[in-house]
Amino acid sequence: MPEEKPVIMINFKTYNESYGFRAHDIAEAAETVAEESGIEIVICPGFMDIHPMSNHYRLPVFAQHIDGISPGAHTGHILAEAVRAAGATGTLINHSERRLTLADISAAVDAAKRANLKTVVCTNNTATSGAAAALSPDYVAIEPPELIGSGISVATADPEIIENSVNAVKSVNKDVKVLAGAGISSGSCVKRAVELGSDGVLLASGVVKAEDPAVVLRDLVSKI
Amino acid sequence: MPEEKPVIMINFKTYNESYGFRAHDIAEAAETVAEESGIEIVICPGFMDIHPMSNHYRLPVFAQHIDGISPGAHTGHILAEAVRAAGATGTLINHSERRLTLADISAAVDAAKRANLKTVVCTNNTATSGAAAALSPDYVAIEPPELIGSGISVATADPEIIENSVNAVKSVNKDVKVLAGAGISSGSCVKRAVELGSDGVLLASGVVKAEDPAVVLRDLVSKI
Amino acid sequence: MPEEKPVIMINFKTYNESYGFRAHDIAEAAETVAEESGIEIVICPGFMDIHPMSNHYRLPVFAQHIDGISPGAHTGHILAEAVRAAGATGTLINHSERRLTLADISAAVDAAKRANLKTVVCTNNTATSGAAAALSPDYVAIEPPELIGSGISVATADPEIIENSVNAVKSVNKDVKVLAGAGISSGSCVKRAVELGSDGVLLASGVVKAEDPAVVLRDLVSKI
Amino acid sequence: MPEEKPVIMINFKTYNESYGFRAHDIAEAAETVAEESGIEIVICPGFMDIHPMSNHYRLPVFAQHIDGISPGAHTGHILAEAVRAAGATGTLINHSERRLTLADISAAVDAAKRANLKTVVCTNNTATSGAAAALSPDYVAIEPPELIGSGISVATADPEIIENSVNAVKSVNKDVKVLAGAGISSGSCVKRAVELGSDGVLLASGVVKAEDPAVVLRDLVSKI
Numbered sequence: 001m002p003e004e005k006p007v008i009m010i011n012f013k014t015y016n017e018s019y020g021f022r023a024h025d026i027a028e029a030a031e032t033v034a035e036e037s038g039i040e041i042v043i044c045p046g047f048m049d050i051h052p053m054s055n056h057y058r059l060p061v062f063a064q065h066i067d068g069i070s071p072g073a074h075t076g077h078i079l080a081e082a083v084r085a086a087g088a089t090g091t092l093i094n095h096s097e098r099r100l101t102l103a104d105i106s107a108a109v110d111a112a113k114r115a116n117l118k119t120v121v122c123t124n125n126t127a128t129s130g131a132a133a134a135l136s137p138d139y140v141a142i143e144p145p146e147l148i149g150s151g152i153s154v155a156t157a158d159p160e161i162i163e164n165s166v167n168a169v170k171s172v173n174k175d176v177k178v179l180a181g182a183g184i185s186s187g188s189c190v191k192r193a194v195e196l197g198s199d200g201v202l203l204a205s206g207v208v209k210a211e212d213p214a215v216v217l218r219d220l221v222s223k224i
Numbered sequence: 225m226p227e228e229k230p231v232i233m234i235n236f237k238t239y240n241e242s243y244g245f246r247a248h249d250i251a252e253a254a255e256t257v258a259e260e261s262g263i264e265i266v267i268c269p270g271f272m273d274i275h276p277m278s279n280h281y282r283l284p285v286f287a288q289h290i291d292g293i294s295p296g297a298h299t300g301h302i303l304a305e306a307v308r309a310a311g312a313t314g315t316l317i318n319h320s321e322r323r324l325t326l327a328d329i330s331a332a333v334d335a336a337k338r339a340n341l342k343t344v345v346c347t348n349n350t351a352t353s354g355a356a357a358a359l360s361p362d363y364v365a366i367e368p369p370e371l372i373g374s375g376i377s378v379a380t381a382d383p384e385i386i387e388n389s390v391n392a393v394k395s396v397n398k399d400v401k402v403l404a405g406a407g408i409s410s411g412s413c414v415k416r417a418v419e420l421g422s423d424g425v426l427l428a429s430g431v432v433k434a435e436d437p438a439v440v441l442r443d444l445v446s447k448i
Numbered sequence: 449m450p451e452e453k454p455v456i457m458i459n460f461k462t463y464n465e466s467y468g469f470r471a472h473d474i475a476e477a478a479e480t481v482a483e484e485s486g487i488e489i490v491i492c493p494g495f496m497d498i499h500p501m502s503n504h505y506r507l508p509v510f511a512q513h514i515d516g517i518s519p520g521a522h523t524g525h526i527l528a529e530a531v532r533a534a535g536a537t538g539t540l541i542n543h544s545e546r547r548l549t550l551a552d553i554s555a556a557v558d559a560a561k562r563a564n565l566k567t568v569v570c571t572n573n574t575a576t577s578g579a580a581a582a583l584s585p586d587y588v589a590i591e592p593p594e595l596i597g598s599g600i601s602v603a604t605a606d607p608e609i610i611e612n613s614v615n616a617v618k619s620v621n622k623d624v625k626v627l628a629g630a631g632i633s634s635g636s637c638v639k640r641a642v643e644l645g646s647d648g649v650l651l652a653s654g655v656v657k658a659e660d661p662a663v664v665l666r667d668l669v670s671k672i
Numbered sequence: 673m674p675e676e677k678p679v680i681m682i683n684f685k686t687y688n689e690s691y692g693f694r695a696h697d698i699a700e701a702a703e704t705v706a707e708e709s710g711i712e713i714v715i716c717p718g719f720m721d722i723h724p725m726s727n728h729y730r731l732p733v734f735a736q737h738i739d740g741i742s743p744g745a746h747t748g749h750i751l752a753e754a755v756r757a758a759g760a761t762g763t764l765i766n767h768s769e770r771r772l773t774l775a776d777i778s779a780a781v782d783a784a785k786r787a788n789l790k791t792v793v794c795t796n797n798t799a800t801s802g803a804a805a806a807l808s809p810d811y812v813a814i815e816p817p818e819l820i821g822s823g824i825s826v827a828t829a830d831p832e833i834i835e836n837s838v839n840a841v842k843s844v845n846k847d848v849k850v851l852a853g854a855g856i857s858s859g860s861c862v863k864r865a866v867e868l869g870s871d872g873v874l875l876a877s878g879v880v881k882a883e884d885p886a887v888v889l890r891d892l893v894s895k896i
Binding site: 318320323324325326327328329330333347348349351352354355356357358359360392396 | 542544547548549550551552553554557571572573575576578579580581582583584616620
């Protein structure tokens with residue numbers, strides 16, 4: 001197990017339950033559980049909610065995406081500096097629902113560093129996890145295709161699925177941390193992901209669409 | 225000339241001058257000139273600034289882009305309902321710096337209507353202006369390639385450039401309004417664009433990067 | 449019914465059954481049935497098969513896609529002039545599996561005209577069908593979402609689905625022909641599509657994956 | 673210097689000089705010089721020219737791009753198996769003019785291996801070169817931004833530009849070969865690129881747009 005406590009990142013996506021005033025219910029639950037447990041919980045709300053959430057909560061706020069651009073004429077794009085100015089301190093990059101070219105992932109990681117944002121590059125298999133590590137982000141978040149939408153928990157899946165990706169990342173750049181990005185639904189999953197070498201987890205609907213997000217969050221942090 | 229007063233839309237893009245606290249200088253100038261002149265001025269700030277700007281100003285706030293999605297799992301995308309919840313009342317779609325597929329423009333126009341957002345579909349020539357009109361947005365904003373970055377003003381250009389696009393739009397759907405989206409830098413340009421059939425103008429750097437945006441804005445509204 | 453005989457277009461896609469030597473089985477069946485029936489059958493093989501197919505058959509050969517580019521530095525793109533030089537006489541544009549931006553559809557239609565290629569712009573609903581007609585292609589091929597993969601035949605579906613799209617196209621540009629691009633599996637479907645205003649049909653797996661393509665093709669042309 | 677002779681790859685792009693019958697002038701020059709010199713010269717013509725070129729020349733023929741797809745319903749895409757069936761034995765992937773998502777580069781490399789095609793993944797800087805190496809292609813072709821369109825030759829540029837990329841590739845996967853993809857115009861450039869650790873070069877307009885491609889090719893192979 002790593003010395004640092006694992007981190008829990010909550011991707012709000014664009015669900016009906018997770019924008020505007022409804023996003024605050026989730027953020028409040030996250031703040032309560034983070035303070036109770038001492039575990040870091042990062043929230044990734046939609047772009048329009050970054051400013052109000054950064055002002056209302058002490059939780060770290062990450063964007064769901066940035067573009068690999070510099071300030072200029074880029075209508076409709078996400079500028080790292082503007083994300084930072086709104087209060088975010090990090091960003092997801094290349095989420096499976098917002099894939100970027102390799103050149104743009106590299107440019108987005110560079111843009112984030114320039115704007116003092118932490119970076120979480122999302123990947124889909126062992127090979128791309130190693131590739132992402134070569135770009136030196138803070139985190140690589142792995143969504144093994146065997147686990148996405150499979151209902152299979154990290155806690156019961158073939159351990160090699162996670163171990164291979166952790167090894168691919170660490171063999172390219174041992175300073176890059178790894179998040180388990182699929183197969184996480186309970187505290188047992190979080191514990192197992194950490195045992196297999198992850199430095200935290202990235203999850204979404206399990207918390208965001210929960211009737212009571214605080215109950216789910218308390219379970220997630222219960223075994224670490 | 226149309227019975228309604230023409231509208232001035234300011235696209236903030238992602239310039240260093242136009243996000244975070246610097247965006248407020250432009251918005252304040254716009255609000256002052258709008259109130260002085262009685263001319264409607266719409267501001268299109270970056271996504272993170274929609275919420276604070278909608279709260280601080282009486283000006284209509286439009287997004288620079290939305291995606292043609294419904295609420296769901298769309299990490300890093302722009303949901304019409306979330307744009308509306310943050311306080312915007314309209315959106316640009318298919319700007320030349322954020323082109324969409326035809327199917328996605330159609331879906332974005334539908335998403336905007338569902339979320340009660342006004343729509344401005346941007347186009348690049350006579351044929352695509354007619355095509356955009358078939359999707360029944362509120363506005364088509366035309367950037368004739370002969371005028372973009374040419375330094376040529378609408379006031380001095382071949383009048384057919386604007387007239388042909390206005391005719392292409394109106395012949396497909398006469399209820400769709402037209403904005404002149406290039407070649408606008410002064411009050412004379414605005415006056416001429418309106419004479420040629422436009423219902424307003426869409427401009428960016430001329431205001432956003434101006435040393436004193438209020439001076440430029442006062443000139444823009446001076447002849448209408 | 450139109451005075452011209454309706455056309456049957458076969459999209460080979462990238463199935464195992466439809467590239468290389470296996471593509472010749474389909475093309476031979478199409479040539480046989482075209483000659484027997486006097487009905488025009490167009491084949492749309494993969495790019496690598498355009499040259500050999502154009503040389504071996506008298507059938508019109510269309511590409512499945514072109515890019516809206518001029519000759520130049522566009523590695524990996526499809527140049528209209530190169531498609532023409534290989535022997536094709538037309539092209540699909542904006543197929544549902546290869547969507548383009550509105551600006552690129554417009555540029556691709558222009559590139560095709562420059563290279564003397566006929567154009568078939570594919571669309572997904574009534575609004576986009578009208579929009580495509582504004583670009584003045586030779587054909588708009590409509591795939592109503594109600595019919596794609598539904599198993600519902602044009603012959604039994606609500607006739608308004610086809611009629612509305614035909615009307616949307618003709619009201620924008622009456623010279624643009626319409627193809628029914630979904631819900632076609634038999635001669636009765638072709639007959640009904642033509643009665644509802646189509647000038648032909650575009651279909652794929654029904655022919656391409658058939659055990660005996662000639663049997664399917666003979667049925668398709670049997671009632672026109 | 674590596675034990676194997678360096679390879680010269682010629683990207684035909686989509687120039688007026690490089691499709692259809694004009695492509696044969698370049699291919700004939702390449703075949704002549706390859707046979708005279710014993711140096712391997714690979715040609716990368718447009719998709720429609722892969723079949724005729726593979727049949728007419730003994731030179732290896734590579735595609736300019738493939739998609740990361742399996743056989744199926746992918747209209748307008750490039751299937752690795754169809755490229756192989758047409759006679760090609762390799763492919764460029766992720767050229768700077770045809771960028772792919774990281775996930776698609778990974779899928780395209782896998783598709784190429786499945787179809788027995790050699791793979792050349794193109795990259796734009798040191799970080800992405802390391803990332804590409806993690807996907808285990810046969811080659812990484814590096815186009816350092818400092819050299820593209822700069823008129824600066826590899827022979828005179830800061831040697832670290834090439835060395836850093838070679839090191840980034842080899843440190844991730846020492847079995848991946850490196851091509852210098854920019855700054856190559858003469859035999860001296862090729863010699864220097866090889867001295868700096870490259871296993872060959874990838875170039876385009878210098879050969880393709882030359883008045884006499886054989887003269888340029890003879891110079892390119894003259895010092896190796």
